[in-house]
Amino acid sequence: MVSAPIFSGRQLPAQYKIGLSAILSLLCVGLLDEPNLSSLPQWELTLLILKEIFVGITIGLSAGILFYSVQMAGALLDFQIGFFMANLFDPTFETNTQLTGRLKNMLAILVMLSIDGHHLLIQGILASFDWISLTATIPSWMDGKVSTFILDFFKQMFMIGFMMAAPIIGTLFIVDVALGIISRTVPQMNIIAIAPPIKILIHFLIYILVLPSFFYLLKILFENMIDSIGSILKILGA
Incomplete structure (x- = not known):
């Protein structure tokens, strides 16, 4: 509820998060076949609780890091077309984001809900107790495999985010070169006043054309997110 996409956003009231956490806890208790932990000393029980908190945050981050690539792609596009100063508050990530980034976030959330991605996150919570x-007071995540895996996530995030923004960024770069040539050959033309509306118009035209490829990249993104949850559970429980 703290780090996973959709569940961690401010669009969900805190009362709903607490209630959903309690319901998931009851479901987990009904599925577990573990020995009685009440006989453990207080310090060991506290350590086990901290371990479960770490596991939950790690599972949420493994899904959320790849989700941030959508927001990064929108930030790259808005910087190129001049929308970077127009910020909106994004309740999903509790940060300020740009116009295109907010639109991409909304589309990504709708796609994730349509394919029951939130159900897969809940299944990851239940599967974590199997792995x-x-x-286990000292699981195998102390050897640095978790940090290496998360760094690989960051690499995938930048790659997918750049792939989402590359077609429009490349087109707008060509437009900038063309406008620069026009400003040199026709100095009487006020390029400063003409360039912004031209770039915005071309941006939306190209955006309509490449929108199907955006959904294809979202499919790859969510497949990587599902695989990452299984991989992080294997690393933590190895």
């Missing part, structure tokens, strides 16, 4: 035992 990581409650009584």
